[in-house]
Amino acid sequence: MGKWTRRAFITTGVLTGGALVIGVAIRPGNRAGKVKDLIGGEGDTVLNIWLKVNADNTITVIVPHAEMGQGVHTTLPMMLADEMDADWKTIKMLEAPGNKEYANYALGKGFIMGPKDIPSILVGTVDGFFLTATKQISLQITGGSSSVRFTGMFAMRVAGAAARAVLLEAASEEWEVAAGELVVKNSTISHPASDRTAPFSDFVVKASKLSQPAKPRLKTSEEFTIMGTSPPRFDIPSKVDGTANFGIDVVLPNMKYAAIKASPVFGAKAKPLEASAIKDMPGVHKIVNLEGAIAVIADGYWLAKKALNTLPVEFDKSAHDTTGQSDIYDRYLQDMDTALAEGNEEKDVKKGSIKNIFKKATNVIEAEYRVPYLAHATMEPMNCTALVKEDGCEIWVGSQNPLGFANSVAEVLDLDQEKVVVHNQYLGGGFGRRSVPDVAIQAALISKEVDYPVKLIWSREEDIRQDHYREANISRFKASLNDKGQIDAWNNQFVFKHDPEEAPHIPYGVDNQFIHYTNSETHIPWGYWRSVDSSMHAFFTESFMDELAFKANIDPYQFRRDHLTNAPRFLKVLDLAAEKSNWGEALPANWGRGISLHESFGTIVAQVAEIEIVEDTLKVHRVVCAADPGFVFHPDGFNAQMESGIVFGLTAALYGEISIEKGAVKQSNFHDYQMLRMPESPKIETYIITSDNWPGGGGEPSTPCIAPALTNAIFNASGIRIRELPVKNHELKADSKILG
Amino acid sequence: MKLNINNTIHDVDLDPATPLLWVIREQVGLTGTKFGCGIGQCGACTVQLDGLAIRSCLTPIQAATDKEITTIEGISDQDSGLHALQKAWIEEQVPQCGYCQSGQILSAHSLLTQNTSPTDEDIDQAMSGNICRCGTYSRIKSGIKLAAEELRNTATTKILNNG
Numbered sequence: 001m002g003k004w005t006r007r008a009f010i011t012t013g014v015l016t017g018g019a020l021v022i023g024v025a026i027r028p029g030n031r032a033g034k035v036k037d038l039i040g041g042e043g044d045t046v047l048n049i050w051l052k053v054n055a056d057n058t059i060t061v062i063v064p065h066a067e068m069g070q071g072v073h074t075t076l077p078m079m080l081a082d083e084m085d086a087d088w089k090t091i092k093m094l095e096a097p098g099n100k101e102y103a104n105y106a107l108g109k110g111f112i113m114g115p116k117d118i119p120s121i122l123v124g125t126v127d128g129f130f131l132t133a134t135k136q137i138s139l140q141i142t143g144g145s146s147s148v149r150f151t152g153m154f155a156m157r158v159a160g161a162a163a164r165a166v167l168l169e170a171a172s173e174e175w176e177v178a179a180g181e182l183v184v185k186n187s188t189i190s191h192p193a194s195d196r197t198a199p200f201s202d203f204v205v206k207a208s209k210l211s212q213p214a215k216p217r218l219k220t221s222e223e224f225t226i227m228g229t230s231p232p233r234f235d236i237p238s239k240v241d242g243t244a245n246f247g248i249d250v251v252l253p254n255m256k257y258a259a260i261k262a263s264p265v266f267g268a269k270a271k272p273l274e275a276s277a278i279k280d281m282p283g284v285h286k287i288v289n290l291e292g293a294i295a296v297i298a299d300g301y302w303l304a305k306k307a308l309n310t311l312p313v314e315f316d317k318s319a320h321d322t323t324g325q326s327d328i329y330d331r332y333l334q335d336m337d338t339a340l341a342e343g344n345e346e347k348d349v350k351k352g353s354i355k356n357i358f359k360k361a362t363n364v365i366e367a368e369y370r371v372p373y374l375a376h377a378t379m380e381p382m383n384c385t386a387l388v389k390e391d392g393c394e395i396w397v398g399s400q401n402p403l404g405f406a407n408s409v410a411e412v413l414d415l416d417q418e419k420v421v422v423h424n425q426y427l428g429g430g431f432g433r434r435s436v437p438d439v440a441i442q443a444a445l446i447s448k449e450v451d452y453p454v455k456l457i458w459s460r461e462e463d464i465r466q467d468h469y470r471e472a473n474i475s476r477f478k479a480s481l482n483d484k485g486q487i488d489a490w491n492n493q494f495v496f497k498h499d500p501e502e503a504p505h506i507p508y509g510v511d512n513q514f515i516h517y518t519n520s521e522t523h524i525p526w527g528y529w530r531s532v533d534s535s536m537h538a539f540f541t542e543s544f545m546d547e548l549a550f551k552a553n554i555d556p557y558q559f560r561r562d563h564l565t566n567a568p569r570f571l572k573v574l575d576l577a578a579e580k581s582n583w584g585e586a587l588p589a590n591w592g593r594g595i596s597l598h599e600s601f602g603t604i605v606a607q608v609a610e611i612e613i614v615e616d617t618l619k620v621h622r623v624v625c626a627a628d629p630g631f632v633f634h635p636d637g638f639n640a641q642m643e644s645g646i647v648f649g650l651t652a653a654l655y656g657e658i659s660i661e662k663g664a665v666k667q668s669n670f671h672d673y674q675m676l677r678m679p680e681s682p683k684i685e686t687y688i689i690t691s692d693n694w695p696g697g698g699g700e701p702s703t704p705c706i707a708p709a710l711t712n713a714i715f716n717a718s719g720i721r722i723r724e725l726p727v728k729n730h731e732l733k734a735d736s737k738i739l740g
Numbered sequence: 741m742k743l744n745i746n747n748t749i750h751d752v753d754l755d756p757a758t759p760l761l762w763v764i765r766e767q768v769g770l771t772g773t774k775f776g777c778g779i780g781q782c783g784a785c786t787v788q789l790d791g792l793a794i795r796s797c798l799t800p801i802q803a804a805t806d807k808e809i810t811t812i813e814g815i816s817d818q819d820s821g822l823h824a825l826q827k828a829w830i831e832e833q834v835p836q837c838g839y840c841q842s843g844q845i846l847s848a849h850s851l852l853t854q855n856t857s858p859t860d861e862d863i864d865q866a867m868s869g870n871i872c873r874c875g876t877y878s879r880i881k882s883g884i885k886l887a888a889e890e891l892r893n894t895a896t897t898k899i900l901n902n903g
Contacts, residue, residue: 069836239838240826242772242812249771302762379839428839460777647875670781679864681877
């Protein structure tokens with residue numbers, strides 16, 4: 001990995017109307033390699049603008065991330081405003097347009113220089129390059145729990161601090177007093193000695209001519225006045241009165257609507273339909289034959305959908321027409337066995353020698369776990385509105401990756417990327433799904449056939465059956481316990497590996513480890529799903545830890561503690577969850593507690609689930625969640641994300657199952673792809689450990705822990721060990737006798 | 741065909757079987773009511789017919805012609821601005837992505853019209869038809885309780901003032 005060789009600096013300017021703008025520019029330094037292609041001229045390239053001090057002393061913060069309910073449109077401006085000592089009441093937020101000028105330099109910098117790797121959701125989607133600085137700069141992605149960790153830390157805070165520094169210097173010059181005598185507060189600068197006070201806006205012209213400090217001093221957490229508080233989110237008022245505009249709400253002059261049906265067997269081609277097939281359908285305008293789908297354009301969505309339902313839509317035969325879920329699992333097992341036999345498995349972690357240990361071991365435990373495919377099922381079904389003209393294309397969509405969408409649309413329309421304009425809207429749920437541009441590509445191809453804008457809406461059935469799925473997986477474990485109840489060797493094999501890299505790794509001090517995986521061929525499309533690989537590996541590793549604790553005859557909390565020999569942050573989080581959940585206190589008959597611990601996206605989480613089995617019905621009463629995300633910038637928002645992630649993970653653990661039948665997804669809507677509802681929703685308590693450690697993510701890290709906390713609790717209550725999700729497929733029976 | 745939506749009469753010339761949802765969104769242009777599943781399973785399309793919460797994705801317009809239709813755009817109080825539920829939703833910072841919240845608020849509104857002091861079980865029951873994929877259920881519940889209290893206080897004040 002190369003060092004960041006170009007010099008980045010902060011730049012300013014004044015816009016007409018007297019607004020000071022502050023952004024980040026990059027000065028060509030080392031022009032080697034791919035980087036030089038990015039920087040066309042010899043001059044400085046302004047990559048983005050982060051803030052504007054307006055003439056009326058209000059401040060506009062420009063945020064390069066999409067709002068999908070995670071609160072980023074509020075938290076990022078907070079980070080900037082605090083460093084600037086701005087008046088929070090006058091802060092406005094503007095989402096940056098999907099444009100290269102606003103691409104996310106901070107992410108690139110985070111990747112190259114930061115303490116953490118950029119999650120892979122942030123790469124590989126724009127064009128050919130992969131994991132290069134050049135590439136990162138042309139990204140503007142919301143995902144991987146990255147907004148605060150990278151954009152916030154590298155861009156927002158620095159821009160705010162730099163703005164404060166130049167305004168202070170300008171005031172010092174203007175008033176001919178030492179900068180040290182000035183006080184900055186609530187968007188004003190005052191000089192107490194001479195009793196003078198003036199708004200920031202009085203100094204913007206002078207400030208814009210000053211050179212910027214390359215590394216402005218950032219506040220310590222004790223100095224924060226806005227960061228670490230929970231002001232109301234900017235986006236909420238529009239979400240209680242129906243005025244928030246989601247992608248599906250876009251209205252354009254002369255717009256028509258399209259419904260679509262794609263091949264249920266992924267990859268199969270659609271048989272083209274004659275244009276005349278709709279001639280007797282009033283209000284229905286056109287059939288568009290795409291390679292793998294048929295779309296119908298009509299005056300309204302319902303008309304389009306009704307027409308589509310009556311058309312004889314057929315698809316070609318495909319090699320996958322007979323593939324079922326068990327074939328996929330059989331293939332996994334075969335590939336895992338073959339990889340083992342041939343010794344060509346992909347190595348993930350190799351420590352010590354498990355072979356030597358297993359040779360002599362007397363207490364060897366093995367287990368195999370399975371998880372099914374999962375769909376995202378965002379509340380807002382996939383949709384996109386497109387208008388294709390001769391010289392370009394405009395799309396209106398809620399996207400986690402507007403630049404990636406622009407690039408994909410440009411490619412299928414054979415246009416330059418600059419000719420595609422993305423108008424990003426609120427996202428009715430993202431969870432990773434809205435980083436895939438499939439619906440935008442379809443909308444553009446449909447709109448290309450007509451001279452008016454078309455809003456393409458997927459039915460819920462399309463949404464469930466044409467997703468990019470969290471994969472089904474199998475994870476096999478073999479471990480040995482010594483006579484002190486310690487794990488001597490840990491062998492783990494699974495299929496596929498994506499992101500985050502550490503998902504299958506354990507925080508426990510085990511000297512001999514071999515963690516490895518193999519790839520397997522499948523025709524089911526894969527996609528980022530909230531917490532990605534951690535959504536399954538926490539279930540695998542933390543279930544197995546529980547099984548080992550049982551075999552060692554040690555309390556599962558104590559067993560984890562005993563193995564956290566060199567992980568003080570993990571230990572603190574685990575202890576907090578145990579303490580708050582009254583771990584060890586007696587429960588009524590048929591109740592159980594389960595504990596789990598997992599780090600993802602820089603945040604360590606431990607959870608305790610408290611459940612009851614009433615006859616054959618499971619009731620999840622309470623979930624205690626302890627988290628160490630380093631510093632928390634918006635505690636109420638962080639709590640909301642923890643709650644959200646737990647409900648999302650619990651939904652999957654209890655009900656989530658996408659299964660493949662005859663090459664296609666069997667489930668189709670909420671009646672057979674069930675969601676957790678209010679009556680089943682447990683009481684959730686979140687406890688945060690805050691520190692000056694590098695901030696971790698908020699959107700994803702609470703999802704992984706809930707499945708193992710739940711199934712470990714079921715074991716505690718009933719002795720039934722669930723090794724395959726979802727729980728709904730298992731017959732539960734309260735029977736504490738099994739545990740002796 | 742005439743539809744009375746939020747006390748405004750709209751003339752529509754459409755197939756009487758057309759679901760109310762699409763007429764509200766596309767013909768009338770009130771986009772606060774959302775499409776979620778099309779089979780009455782998720783509640784995103786919830787509106788009220790004569791004060792009762794219904795799923796507009798399954799309700800043909802012919803079944804709504806002689807009724808008062810209320811959508812999220814129609815529940816604010818003309819005198820005091822936002823409805824108590826909307827204020828409570830802001831106070832409790834309920835929405836995340838926000839897509840399901842119009843439907844949640846309309847279901848809650850229907851509940852509070854019939855039951856001014858709902859218990860947790862009443863709320864569970866009334867809200868079980870509305871899915872929130874962001875999992876904001878506990879905040880929705882708090883919001884309903886807060887709004888119920890506010891409405892009860894307002895009602896008491898009115899009685900006292902009138903008495």
